[in-house]
Amino acid sequence: MKSDRKTAEWQRIDAAHHIHPFTSLQVFDKEGARVFVRGEGLELEDSEGHRFIDAMAGLWCVQVGYGRRELADAAHAQMLELAYYNTFFKTSTQPVAELSEKLASLTPPGLDHFMFANSGSEAVDTAVRLIRHFWNLEGRPEKKVIISRELGYHGSTLAAASVGGWSSMHAHGDLPLPGFEHVMPPYWYVHGGELSPEEFGVVAAGAIEQKILEVGPERVAAFFGEPLMGAGGVIVPPSTYWPEVQRICRKYDVLLVADEVICGFGRTGTWWGSETYGIEPDLMTMAKGITSGYLPLSALALGPRVAGTIMQGDFAHGFTYSGHPTAAAVALANIRILEEEGIVERVGNDTGPYLQEELQLALGDHPLVGEVRGRGLLAAVELVEDKQTRKRFEADRKVGEFCWDRCLENGLIPRAIGDVIALSPPLVAVRSDIDEIVRRLVAGIDKTAEHLRSGGWKA
Numbered sequence: 001m002k003s004d005r006k007t008a009e010w011q012r013i014d015a016a017h018h019i020h021p022f023t024s025l026q027v028f029d030k031e032g033a034r035v036f037v038r039g040e041g042l043e044l045e046d047s048e049g050h051r052f053i054d055a056m057a058g059l060w061c062v063q064v065g066y067g068r069r070e071l072a073d074a075a076h077a078q079m080l081e082l083a084y085y086n087t088f089f090k091t092s093t094q095p096v097a098e099l100s101e102k103l104a105s106l107t108p109p110g111l112d113h114f115m116f117a118n119s120g121s122e123a124v125d126t127a128v129r130l131i132r133h134f135w136n137l138e139g140r141p142e143k144k145v146i147i148s149r150e151l152g153y154h155g156s157t158l159a160a161a162s163v164g165g166w167s168s169m170h171a172h173g174d175l176p177l178p179g180f181e182h183v184m185p186p187y188w189y190v191h192g193g194e195l196s197p198e199e200f201g202v203v204a205a206g207a208i209e210q211k212i213l214e215v216g217p218e219r220v221a222a223f224f225g226e227p228l229m230g231a232g233g234v235i236v237p238p239s240t241y242w243p244e245v246q247r248i249c250r251k252y253d254v255l256l257v258a259d260e261v262i263c264g265f266g267r268t269g270t271w272w273g274s275e276t277y278g279i280e281p282d283l284m285t286m287a288k289g290i291t292s293g294y295l296p297l298s299a300l301a302l303g304p305r306v307a308g309t310i311m312q313g314d315f316a317h318g319f320t321y322s323g324h325p326t327a328a329a330v331a332l333a334n335i336r337i338l339e340e341e342g343i344v345e346r347v348g349n350d351t352g353p354y355l356q357e358e359l360q361l362a363l364g365d366h367p368l369v370g371e372v373r374g375r376g377l378l379a380a381v382e383l384v385e386d387k388q389t390r391k392r393f394e395a396d397r398k399v400g401e402f403c404w405d406r407c408l409e410n411g412l413i414p415r416a417i418g419d420v421i422a423l424s425p426p427l428v429a430v431r432s433d434i435d436e437i438v439r440r441l442v443a444g445i446d447k448t449a450e451h452l453r454s455g456g457w458k459a
């Protein structure tokens with residue numbers, strides 16, 4: 001967008017009229033927003049000409065990097081041909097039909113039917129409503145309770161935030177709604193104690209079984225989980241966790257929903273987190289990487305059992321923009337790039353393992369780093385006060401935020417989730433990009449450690 005306005009003017013009008021998500025509005029009012037103006041590949045530029053490597057791919061979504069002409073061309077061509085039409089009342093459009101076919105070929109076997117929406121939250125919300133409808137149609141209307149994990153993030157609508165396990169979100173808007181239950185996440189570093197990760201994986205899955213028995217299996221509708229929990233702190237499940245979760249869900253006839261909003265489209269080194277962890281979900285939600293964030297689009301994939309029942313009748317649900325043709329055309333162009341450039345395979349075989357190894361090498365022994373973890377191009381380092389005892393910093397010291405600021409000064413954008421520093425770079429990152437990301441991250445962590453050592457803590 002071309003304009004003669006200066007940064008201070010953008011910040012002023014933005015602070016005056018724009019309420020930002022997940023932002024402390026009082027602090028923000030004083031500091032003003034960083035205004036981004038341009039993106040190319042992995043790089044972003046702000047209105048002051050500062051350049052950054054975006055090691056978060058926006059919000060875990062810009063798989064193919066910024067500035068891809070193919071996606072702009074696809075949107076342009078579709079807008080001129082047919083910018084919008086809906087999919088209600090026995091109508092469809094070519095892009096959405098083709099995208100449905102394409103997704104059916106990419107998703108795990110059996111997940112062959114798709115409902116579209118605009119965001120991950122809407123896809124999760126749709127799943128909750130669909131599951132309630134499903135059990136009613138099955139003649140089991142008492143089966144309504146949904147189980148998910150503490151720290152899980154599934155979005156911001158009433159239902160999605162209720163599925164989510166963030167107490168900070170529950171506090172805003174009197175959530176969770178009735179009928180949503182939360183159990184311990186498979187967070188070995190924090191909850192594992194003396195157990196090996198494998199032993200702990202079975203214990204964490206066991207928490208789901210305990211909750212099912214507490215609620216009564218006849219009342220439990222579904223279990224929702226991200227294959228690898230992203231926004232909750234890049235929590236990598238031990239290898240024993242998902243097989244056990246799956247066994248428990250099958251035993252008590254509880255639908256298994258994989259929230260693939262972050263993991264989908266190659267993030268963990270295969271097309272789906274479900275593929276990486278051997279999960280066979282009944283339903284899958286996806287968004288973000290479906291268009292690399294170029295336009296809003298999400299989908300809910302239905303497996304044969306749920307689709308078979310739902311398709312006996314109808315489901316009074318949908319949005320004006322369910323299956324928006326321009327977003328669908330961009331998704332098709334985005335998937336074409338992922339396929340033609342072999343990006344997902346590269347993340348799985350090369351850049352993903354390379355990122356994990358380089359982080360481990362550079363930071364595994366760092367005194368401020370308790371754990372380095374991740375899978376594919378999704379990674380995190382957990383900053384701790386005492387590496388030996390795994391003691392964490394008091395939250396109000398905001399060590400992670402301090403480190404995040406130091407990284408930004410160094411031209412790197414990671415994300416601070418408390419004291420977990422997360423990385424989720426565009427999937428087009430090559431080894432030299434990863435080297436630079438790791439180098440800048442180490443510099444940010446070193447500066448944080450130096451600050452702590454010098455006792456100059458004023459965060």
Ligand SMILES: Cc1ncc(COP(=O)(O)O)c(C=O)c1O
Pocket residue numbers: 059118119120121122124153154155156226230231259260261262287288
């Ligand atoms: C796993 C997961 N589910 C759902 C959502 C919500 O997606 P959206 O922000 O597009 O509504 C997110 C967003 O980060 C997510 O990470």
